[in-house]
Amino acid sequence: MTNIDPWSSTEIQDNEHMFSEFGLEKIPDAVRKKLDHHLFRRGIVIAHRDFGKVLQRIETKKPFINITGIASSGKLHLGHKVDIDLFVFFKSLGAKNYFAVSDIDAYVSRPKIQNMNDATEIAQENIAHLLALGLEKKDLYVQSQKEPRYYEFAFEISKKITENTYRAIYGHTDLGKVSAVLLQIADILHPQLEEFEGTMPSITGIGLEQDPHAKITRDVCKRLPYKLETPSFIYFKHQSGLQEGKKMSSSDPDTAIFLDDSPEEIKRKVNKAFSGGKDTLEEHRKQGGNPDIDKTYEILKFHHPDDDLVKHTYQEYKKGKMLTGELKTLCREFLTETLAKHQEKVKKTMKIAEQMMK
């Protein structure tokens, strides 16, 4: 059996058409190794638009903008954590940080949120988790608390998107969702206004399927009456849901590990998670498991900080030396310990979050 490289870019092959068709570029291997984070090293960040100019800023220690956001309809889960980890990584590289806690966006685009009070309550809880994951208070903002200049800018953007362009991209002009798009574009571009950081390259991490947002943002940027750098994007793979063929979703709790899940919930969910193991012990020992479809392994790949351990797990499981039960125990112990520590921090950061939302 040849050496197995779990970071070999099968995903990139799968998504090859996106690159040629939509003009995304691959993250070169050299860059993946240069950026010292497992999301890059393990190929979870797989593509980019215009990342070169941000990389140059990082290498020459010049300022750049780090902007992302979460419009959450409830509790944060491991899928959100990928986005947050990426943001914290760019923060560690010296960025100007803008993390949007998108309460208005969440309210207007999600039918299940009944009123803005509910949206701000969700925002408050989200903030506590963001702070526990490594953000500082000054790195984030709540949409509903922003300066007038930000809102004015969101409305200005509406003038620069034709109805036809919008419909071609989104297939509708639902007013609530239009509002959410305007706010998202304002989130990404406003840090470059002179009232904030001024013109400079910016980086935003998004899922591959969100590329239409990126394209419309880059397009609008060129048509606004301001001198702005076209924003750069990196694209990450979404961590999939715990069941086969499902997305990790707040609306379907058993698909996701939430950042505030208890050890019992972790145990139950990991045990139930879709496995790449064989039906019998003999088969597994003989033919090996399939880590590429195993949701438990995916958790380790997306979140465990130790490359060697993750690589070793991949190989041992694939060879059939590691059993499904052993893999699940490893993952469960990792999650239990990691989330317990995280939840300890949240107890403290919740107070800061409450103050911010007063």
Place this chain on the structure above:
Amino acid sequence: MTNIDPWSSTEIQDNEHMFSEFGLEKIPDAVRKKLDHHLFRRGIVIAHRDFGKVLQRIETKKPFINITGIASSGKLHLGHKVDIDLFVFFKSLGAKNYFAVSDIDAYVSRPKIQNMNDATEIAQENIAHLLALGLEKKDLYVQSQKEPRYYEFAFEISKKITENTYRAIYGHTDLGKVSAVLLQIADILHPQLEEFEGTMPSITGIGLEQDPHAKITRDVCKRLPYKLETPSFIYFKHQSGLQEGKKMSSSDPDTAIFLDDSPEEIKRKVNKAFSGGKDTLEEHRKQGGNPDIDKTYEILKFHHPDDDLVKHTYQEYKKGKMLTGELKTLCREFLTETLAKHQEKVKKTMKIAEQMMK
């Protein structure tokens, strides 16, 4: 010749279909006389929706909200003054006043305004004129300077209008114009939020053709997750342009008398204005003029404070006792004096306006 009543409601007959078809109500004669302002007495305010509950507030000296706005693409003219005079009248009746200087609305909905700087410059000049016409600084606000709560509310509203409803009313979903509508609805409803005045009746004066705005606002109001009084509207006739068949418009300067027009401009425009006079002196003396189509008379009807003078002018002109030249002189002298006084005030209020926009 029977006695001629210039306030007899020919306009109401003309617009009869609007009342039956769209559910507008006539302003009862008793109310027109009770409200001591020429815009009511002369039937320029011709219709309403739900005005009764505001009237009751006025009569029992209880608070009510007075909310209107101007999204101007340039200088203010006599047409705008009608709306402003009505606002100042309700202010004199003890209202809580909210006059929106709608710079964002103007920018997003008007192609000719190139950027927000131009929109705020226009706003500043408009404010100087508003203050000279009787508003105080505390009675008005500039959209681009509003509190976050206002913007949040504008976005909230987007969730409560379906795409189909919007398209049925406006025939498009142009994003800039959608933004303008959201802001207009927020302008009218936000004073009732608990962060502002709290729930109470409100009055807004609009042109008849703007009734779709009123209807969508009243409809949205009922579907928002707040306890709000459905807003009341009164409808005024628009002063027409100085040429036949034209609207008074900032984009077509010869159709309008601007509040900063010089005596020479006033003279030139009044002299050129469409007349209801006969072709020859003899014919005019014999058959009489037609004040109902005379743009010079219309200026007096909309703006001259003296009922007797306006009524007398109407009658004398109609009988052929007053000549077109005499009518034009009367109007020119009235405008020259009125606007000269106004422009003196603007010299002072311009400083306040500049400070407000800093």
